[in-house]
Amino acid sequence: MKVNKLNIVIVLGLIAIIGILVAQLLWTRQAYTLEEKKFSQKAHIALLEVAKKLYEGVNNELPSENPVQKISNDYYIVNVNNDFEPEILEYYLKTEFEKINITTDFEYAMYNCQSDEMVYGNYISLSSKSKTKQSVYFPKHKNLVYYFAIRFPNETSYLFSSMKFWFVLSFALIVILLVYVYSIFTLLQQKKYSELQRDFINNMTHEFKTPLSSILIASNYLVKQEQVKTDEKLEKYAQIIISQSNKLNNHIEKILNIAKSDNSPLALDKRPTNVVSVIRGVIENVLLKYPQSNVQIDNHSRDYYIEADEFHFTNLVYNLIDNSVKYCEGRPEIMIRMSEEGQTLKIECIDNGIGISRKDISFIFDKFYRIPSTKSNEVNGFGLGLYYVKKICNLHHWKINARNNPDKGITITLLIPKK
Structure with missing residues (x-):
């Protein structure tokens, strides 16, 4: 039943992320279409202003019909029934495009009625990336006498550059989807x-x-x-x-x-527990097993009470002291020190054992982990003692850590909230 629920959650999560990704891609496509329309409108307005300026100072009036025609996505022609100079046209184009914030490169050409072909093509680079001249070719259009044509060769890349946020968001969603799939795959493998x-x-x-x-x-x-x-x-x-x-x-x-x-999680029977009494009882049992050991309590003759499962807390203390005795090459000298830090009881188990290397000390609470050493080979065990200690601490919501002593041995510290 639990596996079925997990599979349902995984499938629903995958469907949700794929749905969000598809929606994001559709929104990105819609945003590109809107940007394309916006660019086309801006180009129409700019070219219409250029046509108006070319009519200024002459007797001819601007025709009632829109002189600007869009032939393709990046190609426009402007019908002007009036002769004009190329230099003036180029100046007006640059000025109007700058006003309306069109910053992409463009190329233009004019129709010559004498030669019946498009002449005087020029490539105008508004960016600092490309300043090289490029060849310009424009097809001739019927029924038009005085007109010029404009082409934006980099319109697609220009529109894409204005949509960086959309592409970054889409890429982020794709990465999230891949991470989710990889995490689920890893989770299932680990579970297996x-x-x-x-x-x-x-x-x-x-x-x-x-x-x-x-x-x-x-x-x-x-x-x-x-x-x-x-x-x-x-x-x-x-x-x-x-x-x-x-x-x-x-x-x-x-x-x-x-x-x-x-x-299945352990069921704890938490009751007020006398810490000193439990530790003294454990020390008596340890000394019966290891009579050559010296285990002492340093608590200034005070009693401390905590909310704990006495059975598991006793096993926890026994495992700590038993480990300290086992991993000692000489006579075991173990000090159990207790002190108060605000509302927290601090219990330290300080030994004079062989110590632990810095690279291994973070793994001592892992299941089945045993530090590779000569002493570890001599001591029987499965690497479960400190794992059990860590598990009991987690169930009680206590904190535990280990550190090497400056001279010899290690200190395992237990932080227990007082109640």
């Missing part, structure tokens, strides 16, 4: 890999638990036999089997719990 990983972990751990249970049952039965009890070596070996089997069973349970919590 996550499901495969979770299924593999569940199958692997369940397959391990069956023979492990048999080993534990057989080992517990074996250690009770009289032959084993009377033989010191056999009893020692049997206890090693039981101890290591229990350790492996704990690892499998931890993997199963992590996989279960990834599939």
